[in-house]
Amino acid sequence: MILEALSNAVGISGREDAVRKIILEAINGHAENIRIDAMGSITAVKKGTGENLPRVMVAAHMDEIGFMVTGFDGNGLIRFTSVGGVDARILPGLRVRLGDDLIPGVIIWTPIHHNRSQSVKGISDLRIDIGATKKEAASGKVSRGDRITFDSKFMEIGETMMRGKAFDDRVGCSLLVDILQGGPYPVDVLAAFTTQEEVGLRGAKVAAQHFDPDVAFVLEGTTAHDLPNPQADADDETDINPTARVGDGPVLSAMDSSMITDPRLFKFLKQTAEANDIPYQIKSRRGGGTDAGSIHLAKAGTSSAVISAPCRYIHSPAAMMSKNDYAAMLNLAQAALNAITFDTLAREN
Amino acid sequence: MFDLKAHLKSLVEAHGPSGHEGPIADLLRNDWADLTDEIDQDGLGSLIGVKRATEPADPPRRIMLAAHMDEIGLMVSDVIDGFITVHRISGVDNRVMLAQPVIVHGKQPLPGIVASKPPHLLASGERKKYPGFGDLLIDVGLPAEEVNELVKPGDLITPDVEMIDLSGRKVAAKAFDDRACVAAMSFCLDQLRGMRHSWDVYAAATVQEETGYQGATVASYKIQPDIAIALDVTFAEQPGVDQDSTASMNGGPAVGIGPNFHDKLRDKLLETAKTYEIKTQDDPIAGRSGTDAWAIQVSREGVPTLLLSIPIRNMHSPVETLDMADIERTGRLLAHFIAGLDADFMAAIDWPGLADLKTAETPA
Numbered sequence: 001m002i003l004e005a006l007s008n009a010v011g012i013s014g015r016e017d018a019v020r021k022i023i024l025e026a027i028n029g030h031a032e033n034i035r036i037d038a039m040g041s042i043t044a045v046k047k048g049t050g051e052n053l054p055r056v057m058v059a060a061h062m063d064e065i066g067f068m069v070t071g072f073d074g075n076g077l078i079r080f081t082s083v084g085g086v087d088a089r090i091l092p093g094l095r096v097r098l099g100d101d102l103i104p105g106v107i108i109w110t111p112i113h114h115n116r117s118q119s120v121k122g123i124s125d126l127r128i129d130i131g132a133t134k135k136e137a138a139s140g141k142v143s144r145g146d147r148i149t150f151d152s153k154f155m156e157i158g159e160t161m162m163r164g165k166a167f168d169d170r171v172g173c174s175l176l177v178d179i180l181q182g183g184p185y186p187v188d189v190l191a192a193f194t195t196q197e198e199v200g201l202r203g204a205k206v207a208a209q210h211f212d213p214d215v216a217f218v219l220e221g222t223t224a225h226d227l228p229n230p231q232a233d234a235d236d237e238t239d240i241n242p243t244a245r246v247g248d249g250p251v252l253s254a255m256d257s258s259m260i261t262d263p264r265l266f267k268f269l270k271q272t273a274e275a276n277d278i279p280y281q282i283k284s285r286r287g288g289g290t291d292a293g294s295i296h297l298a299k300a301g302t303s304s305a306v307i308s309a310p311c312r313y314i315h316s317p318a319a320m321m322s323k324n325d326y327a328a329m330l331n332l333a334q335a336a337l338n339a340i341t342f343d344t345l346a347r348e349n
Numbered sequence: 350m351f352d353l354k355a356h357l358k359s360l361v362e363a364h365g366p367s368g369h370e371g372p373i374a375d376l377l378r379n380d381w382a383d384l385t386d387e388i389d390q391d392g393l394g395s396l397i398g399v400k401r402a403t404e405p406a407d408p409p410r411r412i413m414l415a416a417h418m419d420e421i422g423l424m425v426s427d428v429i430d431g432f433i434t435v436h437r438i439s440g441v442d443n444r445v446m447l448a449q450p451v452i453v454h455g456k457q458p459l460p461g462i463v464a465s466k467p468p469h470l471l472a473s474g475e476r477k478k479y480p481g482f483g484d485l486l487i488d489v490g491l492p493a494e495e496v497n498e499l500v501k502p503g504d505l506i507t508p509d510v511e512m513i514d515l516s517g518r519k520v521a522a523k524a525f526d527d528r529a530c531v532a533a534m535s536f537c538l539d540q541l542r543g544m545r546h547s548w549d550v551y552a553a554a555t556v557q558e559e560t561g562y563q564g565a566t567v568a569s570y571k572i573q574p575d576i577a578i579a580l581d582v583t584f585a586e587q588p589g590v591d592q593d594s595t596a597s598m599n600g601g602p603a604v605g606i607g608p609n610f611h612d613k614l615r616d617k618l619l620e621t622a623k624t625y626e627i628k629t630q631d632d633p634i635a636g637r638s639g640t641d642a643w644a645i646q647v648s649r650e651g652v653p654t655l656l657l658s659i660p661i662r663n664m665h666s667p668v669e670t671l672d673m674a675d676i677e678r679t680g681r682l683l684a685h686f687i688a689g690l691d692a693d694f695m696a697a698i699d700w701p702g703l704a705d706l707k708t709a710e711t712p713a
Contacts, residue, residue, distance in 0.1 A: 077588070087468040089479055093445035093666040095513065095521070104513050106521045106668035110589030112442040113664065118479050127588065129662065129670060131515025133598075141516065151513075157460065161490035223467045227486055228429045243470060287469035312488065315469075316448040318462045320490050 001326065002026055003174040007154045007164035010102065012066035012147035013083050013199045016040055019062040023173060023193050030180045031191060041203040042193040043210060046179075050186030054214035054342055057190040057302070058179060058333070059204050059291045060172030061197035064165065065315050067123075067148035069098065072139050076132035078105065080148055081123055084198030088123050090316055095151035096128060098142045104151065105130040150317035160247070160322045167311045167319040169197065172219035175309075175330055185337040197291050201258065204291035208298035215265065215303050215345060218292040219333065221321065222251050222283065222308035244310035247322045249279030250329035251308040256283075258293025265305035268344045269336060276335045278328050281310070303345055307333055351539040353532060353680075354673065356380055357512070357520075360528040364452060364507040366422025367439050367560045370394055373418040377531070377554055384538035385552070393556050395568040400538055400550040406692040410548045413574035413652075414537065414683065415565050415641045416530035416581070417558030420523065421665055423482075423506035425453065431493030432464070432486040433500060439559035444479040445666045450509040453489055455500040460509055461489040508667040518673040519598075525661050525669040527558065529676055530580035533659065536680025537687070544688040548575075558641055565641035569648035575695060576614060576653045578683065579642035583632060583658035585671070593633075596660040599672040601628030602679040605656035609638040609646055613698035614653045621686040627678050632658055653698060657682070 002022065011019035023042055027034065031044035041062075065084030072078055078098070092109040105128040128148070132138035154164035176191055183189070190211040194203035208216065226245040244251045252269050254261055273280040296304040309329050311321040359380075365373040374396045378388055385398035396418070402409070421440040425433050433453060437443075447465040452458050464486040466475070487506065489496060512522035534552045541550065551572045555564035558581075569577065584590050585598040596603040601622075604615060622629045637643055638656055646654040657679055661671045 075586075085468045087447075087465060087471060087476065089444075089476070090448035090465050093449065093663065093668050095510070095668060104515060104521075106515070106663070106670060108587055108668070108670075109442070109445055109663050109666045110587065111584060111664040111666075112440070112444075114584070114590045114594070118444070120477050120479060129515065131517050131519035131670070133517075137516065155460065157490035158492075158495070163460075163462065163490060223469050225466055225470055227432055227464055227488070230427075230429060230432075230434045230484060230486060288467075313448065313462060313465055314467050316462075316465050316467070318448065318450060320462070320488060 001174055002177055003162065003170060004154045006170035006174050007166050010149045011062050011064055012149060013063040013196045015147045016062040016195050019173065023062065023177060026177045027180045037206055037210060039203045039206045040195040041207045043207055044180065044191045046183060046189040046191065048186050048188045049184050053187045054340060054345065055188045055190055056337060056340060057192060057208060057211050057213035057216040057295065058176055058219065059192040059194055059207065059216065059295060060176045060219045061169045061194045061203065061291055062173055063195050063198050065198050069142055069144050069146045069148065071144060072135045073127065074135050076134050076138040077127035077129055078138055078142065080128055083147065086315055089120050091123065091126055094317065096148050097151050098130065098148050099146035103130055103141055152317040160324050161320055162323060163318050163320050165317050165319065167321055168221035168314040171221040171309045171321065171326065175219050175333060178330055179333060182334060187337055187340060189337060194291055201289065201291050201294035205294040205298060208295040208302060212299055213302055215340065216292065216295045217333065217336065218290050218295065218304065218306045220290050220306055220308040221311040221314055223288060223314060224310035224312050244281055244283050246310050246312055246320065247324060248281045248310065249325060250332050251281050251283045251310050253306045253308065254282060254284040256289055257287060258289025259296050259304065261305050262303040264345055265303055268340065269305055269307065272335050272339050273332050276331065278332045278335065280332065351384065353536050353676065356535055357529065357532040360531055361512050361522040361524045364454065365419055366505055366507060367419040367557045369505055370418050370556045374554065380535060384535060391568050391571045393564055393567050395553050395555045395564045397568065397572065398538065398552040400541060402547050402549050403545045404547050406547040410690065411551055411572065411574045412548050412687060412690065413551045413553060413569060413572045413577040413645065414534050415553045415555050415568065415577060415579045415645060416534050417527045417564060417641060418531055418554040419556055419559055421559055425500055425502050425504040425506060427502055428496055428500055431491065431496040432488055435482055435485055435487065435506060437482055440665050442665050443482050446485055447480065449667055451487060451506050452509045453487060453500055454505040457499065459489040459499060461487040464488050510667045515670060519670055520673060521668045521670045523667045523669065525671050526582045526664055529582060529659050529661065529671055533580055533676045533679040536677060537683040540681060540684035541687060544684060546688045546690065547692065548687060548690040550687055555641055562641050562644040565644040569645040569652065573649060574652055577645045578655045578657060579640050579645060580657050580679065581640040582661045582664060584664060585660035585662045587662045596630050596632060596658065598660045599674055600630045600660065601675060602657040602659060602682060603630045603632035605632045605634050605638060607634040608636060609634060609642050610655050611653035611698065614655050617698060618655060618686055621689055622682055625685050627682045
């Protein structure tokens, strides 16, 4: 598992270079026909041992959400915008890193002594301070268009928990590396480490058009918000959060905002998990989309499904997930690659 | 050798919210061992380092320096299903809490995160308001039964952040309010090692400023100084803070002007600043200064008091920023001022009028 290195690496959408470098080194010798396409995605093929089996695309996205420098104020403060979806409420007082040199900066905040408004300040009203006092000093260190990331380091907590940024979707990348380093599998595995998922599922579209697979699995980090509501009525059982739970195993999505999962694949994954005693959970909340949203529409249509690791606090400086979920997800993905045939995709009538 | 930046870093990366300043006092006992002649502690916990005069004045005179070592912080109110609810001890801003790394000081220090709902799941109404303290949860990533064992209501919570370098000589950290000024006091004590002075110096790292300067109230009673200079932080220029309330970063200490401060004492300090070409700025404060100076001034029979303030941005956030040069200027100015104090100083800052009255009486 190379999740720690992948989580610490910085790869905001469209600038995935550091992540790509780590993955290329990790899969070298474990797959054939390794290439980088026009979008910057890595594609690679791991030949199968069987015959007359479906060609299976497995995708995980390399990019993460972050920010971009848009301008400079006369006093040296830096204006910025988000790349991908971010909750502006988490930004005040955060530490960030700017540009390829990872220049340290902080998101400034008017002291509570001078402003007590509880209305949320949008990103356009926030500023980053790198310590420059003049526009020229700031623009000499970073440039408009430079990417900005959360200043955050991976850590392990207790027996099972991992904490870090960008688990969405470095957990998928790390699993796909494990899959390529393992095996071989009966089927051809068409691996795609994609770019630009967070800005519209862009890299996966091109990768799918290149592979033209028979079926596709997407490996993701998904929203788990299995927290109690401190203001809730403790006796009201309906007042719980309807998302996935950390520690309950990989998440199978019946649908999300980008795709309704092919029921044949959904059923196959559930049966595969049950046959192998792998825990799993089902999510049907529509929030969020995945690369499967563009893969299933590629060319003449590709049957697709998503397997996700439940992560708390994705799209923030520190997500949390369980090593047990990671291990179960790897087991499920490998079991699926070992079991899938064209019969899996047979129509019932 | 005294390393100011390393000293400051260790002070702000340690944890000591109001009423729980023990770890900071322990650090200072160690770092002040070479800088002072005696170290004492008062009943509430303020640490008092004494540097004796090299040639004592007659009668002996005392200057008190005061900078508070407490910081703002949170406290555990409850543990629900392994997640921690909080209330604040003093001055914390609920709007800078989401997604921040924290340390929960349970039976052992536990790294935690202030939970934030992912944007995918936010209802549109939720995006418009910052959550209140009652809505916040802290996740330490451990099973519920372990959290119940390790964390109890009343345990402290502080930001889990390091001091980092920004451009130039600027740095960012938590708790520069007011440990930047504790460090300035240390810098002054270090400078004084190479100087002769006839007053005793009482450097007080006070407790419980953020909750109403209880620490300075009792520390000044114990020390019974002839004059006092309190040190605190003030607002540096930044968007959202009106210009007249701010001082410039890298502009030197801001020297208070107003009823809380002694005008003649201020004049003397500014003379020293001029002599040694140390930059200062004016800091008009019309009434209550909201600092240790407010308590010290009315201690016992009253104490001529001043306030020097170091400008910082983002006060009461985990990313307070300052310029190291302002700490050095403050420490140097204090050292030169102390070295210039002599046996006649109290007469020199006496109120006008009384001296004339005595002169008038003499012929009769």
